[in-house]
Amino acid sequence: MKKAVVLLSGGIDSTTTAAIAKNEGYVVYCISFDYGQRHLIELRAAREIAAKIDAKEHMIVNIDMRKIGGSALTSSLDVPKGRFEKKIAQNIPITYVPARNTIFLSYSLAWAEVLLASDIFIGVNAVDYSGYPDCRPEYIGAFENMANLSIKSAVEGKIKIKIHTPIINLSKAEIIRKGIELGVDYSMTHSCYDPTDDGKACGFCDSCELRRKGFRQAGVPDPTIYVNG
Amino acid sequence: MKKAVVLLSGGIDSTTTAAIAKNEGYVVYCISFDYGQRHLIELRAAREIAAKIDAKEHMIVNIDMRKIGGSALTSSLDVPKGRFEKKIAQNIPITYVPARNTIFLSYSLAWAEVLLASDIFIGVNAVDYSGYPDCRPEYIGAFENMANLSIKSAVEGKIKIKIHTPIINLSKAEIIRKGIELGVDYSMTHSCYDPTDDGKACGFCDSCELRRKGFRQAGVPDPTIYVNG
Numbered sequence: 001m002k003k004a005v006v007l008l009s010g011g012i013d014s015t016t017t018a019a020i021a022k023n024e025g026y027v028v029y030c031i032s033f034d035y036g037q038r039h040l041i042e043l044r045a046a047r048e049i050a051a052k053i054d055a056k057e058h059m060i061v062n063i064d065m066r067k068i069g070g071s072a073l074t075s076s077l078d079v080p081k082g083r084f085e086k087k088i089a090q091n092i093p094i095t096y097v098p099a100r101n102t103i104f105l106s107y108s109l110a111w112a113e114v115l116l117a118s119d120i121f122i123g124v125n126a127v128d129y130s131g132y133p134d135c136r137p138e139y140i141g142a143f144e145n146m147a148n149l150s151i152k153s154a155v156e157g158k159i160k161i162k163i164h165t166p167i168i169n170l171s172k173a174e175i176i177r178k179g180i181e182l183g184v185d186y187s188m189t190h191s192c193y194d195p196t197d198d199g200k201a202c203g204f205c206d207s208c209e210l211r212r213k214g215f216r217q218a219g220v221p222d223p224t225i226y227v228n229g
Numbered sequence: 230m231k232k233a234v235v236l237l238s239g240g241i242d243s244t245t246t247a248a249i250a251k252n253e254g255y256v257v258y259c260i261s262f263d264y265g266q267r268h269l270i271e272l273r274a275a276r277e278i279a280a281k282i283d284a285k286e287h288m289i290v291n292i293d294m295r296k297i298g299g300s301a302l303t304s305s306l307d308v309p310k311g312r313f314e315k316k317i318a319q320n321i322p323i324t325y326v327p328a329r330n331t332i333f334l335s336y337s338l339a340w341a342e343v344l345l346a347s348d349i350f351i352g353v354n355a356v357d358y359s360g361y362p363d364c365r366p367e368y369i370g371a372f373e374n375m376a377n378l379s380i381k382s383a384v385e386g387k388i389k390i391k392i393h394t395p396i397i398n399l400s401k402a403e404i405i406r407k408g409i410e411l412g413v414d415y416s417m418t419h420s421c422y423d424p425t426d427d428g429k430a431c432g433f434c435d436s437c438e439l440r441r442k443g444f445r446q447a448g449v450p451d452p453t454i455y456v457n458g
Contacts (some may be wrong), residue, residue, distance in 0.1 A: 061293045068288075068339045102379045106335045110297045129297035139378040146371035150331045155362040175345035179271075 001027045003117035004164075007034050008058075010045030011191045012211060013123035013167055016179040020166045021121045022053050023182050028168045029115060031108055035065040035097075039200050040197030045190040052188065059072040061107050065097065078112040088145035105143055109161065113151045118159040127171050140165055180220060187223035196227060230256045232346035233393075234337045237261050237287075239274030241440060242352035242396055244418045245408040249351045249395045251282050252411050252447065259284040260337055264294040264326075270428050274419040281417065290336050329362035334372055341435060347388040356400050369394055401443030409449060411413065414454035417444045425456060432457040 004026035004090040004098050006018045021028050030050040043060060050058035096205055101124065108120050124135040133139060140163050147161040154161055167175050179186065191211040192201035203226035215222035233255035235247045251257050259279040261272055272289060279287035283394035289371050330353065337349050353364040362368060376390040378382040383390055396404050408415065420440040421430035430437050432455035 013328075031307070059296060061296060064290045065339070067290060068336065068343055098342040099335055099376075101336060102336040103332070106328055106332040107297065109327075109331060110294070113327040114297055133377045133384040135376070139375070142371070142375035142378050146331070146375045149365070149368040149371050150363045151328055152362055155398055176278070212355065 001025075002119065003029060003056075003115050004025045004119040004121055005029050005031055005112045005115065006055075006119055006121040007104055007108055007123065008046045008055075009051060009123075010042040010049060010189060012172070012175060012179070012186060012189050012214065013125050014046075015184055015186075015189045016175050016182075017121050017123035017167055018049065018053055018055075018162075019182040020180055021119075021164070021223050024114075026060075026119060026121075028053060028055045029111065029117065030058040031104075031111060032058070032060045033104055033107070034060055034062045035061055035100075041080075041195055042190050043131075045188060048188055052185070059111065063103065063107075065100075065103070067117055068098065086195075099133075099134070101178070102143070105163070106145075109147050109151060112159070112161065113153050114157055116153060119162055119164060121164045123167055125170065125172075125175070126166050126168050137165070137168060140168070172210055172216070172220075173217035176214050176218040177188050180218075186215075191224070196219075199225075201226045230254075231348065231361045232256045232258060232285075233343045233348040233350055234258045234344065234352040235284075236259055236333055236337055237275045237351065238352075239271040239278060240436075241319050241401070241404060241408070241415060241418050241419060241443065243275075244278050244352075244353050244413055244415075245404050245411070246350050246352035246393075246396055246410040247278065247282055247284075248408055248413050250343055250348075250393070254431075255348060255350075257282060257284045258340065258346065259287040260333075260340060261287070261289045262292055262333055262336070263289055264292045264329075267315070270424055271419050278417055280415070288340065292332065292336075294329075294332070296455060297327065323347050328363070330361075330368075333374070334376075334392070336377050338380060339444055341390065342382050345382060348393060350393045350395065352396055354399065354401075354404070355397050356399060364397075366394070366397060369397070385426055400446070401439055402446035402448075405443050405447040405449055409447075413450075415444075420453070427453050429456045431455070 004021045006021050006028050008014045008018055008030040018028060032046040034043055112120055126136050144161060144163045153159045191207045193205040193207050194202045201224050212222060235250050235257050237243045237247055237259040247257060261275040263272055281444040304329045341349055352443045355365050373390060373392045382388045420436045422436050430453050441451060
């Protein structure tokens with residue numbers, strides 16, 4: 001059985017990506033990161049989703065990104081609200097976390113080597129996304145190239161790292177339709193950057209905006225409970 | 230003043246690299262990693278060295294590598310002793326830590342972006358080294374390429390990441406001579422993979438072997454206190 005390391009945040013994109021890996025016949029090893037994000041509720045969602053898709057293991061790595069700072073998601077800056085879609089097209093929002101995917105993929109690479117797994121799945125998306133540079137195909141290709149020069153098992157030819165990005169070119173609506181096809185229960189997923197303590201989504205951050213639009217365009221009822229209905 | 234992030238482990242190579250960065254006129258930001266290594270004594274050395282070279286900041290990042298495993302340095306495997314130099318030429322020893330430099334450089338990259346620093350210094354060495362793949366120039370070049378596609382400030386043209394490896398082609402003896410020239414006090418540095426509780430070096434692990442040979446060949450008295458004299 002082929003093994004795959006799957007980055008799982010508990011949102012729509014990574015959950016759909018995990019379902020795709022599973023559907024392609026991989027034994028799935030999920031990895032999530034507790035990086036001082038405000039929305040620890042994400043990790044609860046990730047745990048439930050990993051169990052639901054019958055992941056072989058689910059590793060939660062604690063990382064120290066608050067110390068490095070530089071982002072609204074890991075520091076005390078306010079998460080911006082409002083008509084975010086326009087802003088997304090123009091520049092990179094302050095919810096960007098410096099080198100986040102590079103750090104996440106580096107840990108995933110280390111685990112892949114220990115498991116002797118060649119395949120890493122990440123739910124980056126370059127269509128309905130927040131403009132982060134580390135979601136683009138040229139970045140992913142450069143990481144893959146570096147990865148195969150970095151680790152012993154690749155240099156010795158035992159594995160060859162392939163970074164799979166099965167949803168990179170899909171719109172949010174297409175991602176949701178794909179997930180529904182594969183039996184994903186999106187009520188288990190979490191997207192909001194700034195949820196209430198009892199887990200309701202704010203409805204206004206860019207992540208909520210993208211999520212709402214996705215369900216609307218997919219023609220699928222949105223199971224999310226938003227503060228503003 | 231130009232800022233540089235310098236990876237500092239507290240050993241000969243990174244300490245010499247930090248002295249080189251300082252000598253080139255950079256304001257130095259040192260970063261060290263507490264990754265569950267057995268030799269926490271390394272971090273004590275790093276702290277003293279950062280203070281000695283007047284680093285602007287010294288960040289110690291706690292990372293969770295024990296959970297991932299796969300190495301004698303982060304798990305309960307025994308550190309091998311003996312005539313290691315022969316072994317080094319043939320294969321990669323079990324003191325290898327999966328994706329270690331990739332993880333370290335990823336955090337350094339995140340911090341460089343927050344500081345808006347283009348320059349990262351790492352004391353990798355491809356001559357008198359332990360055969361780790363992530364010490365080779367082709368790996369470093371691939372990381373640099375990936376880094377510039379990964380972060381917002383590079384994509385926006387505000388900084389351009391350069392990974393400096395000033396000692397990559399020097400022998401251990403040449404590194405030591407270079408450091409002496411720059412006023413490095415090597416009695417502050419630590420190399421041993423398996424020191425005693427009171428900080429004596431074992432004298433037998435591959436790191437001790439390389440260190441002893443370096444001082445011998447440099448014709449410089451070795452300030453290290455070894456268990457076996």
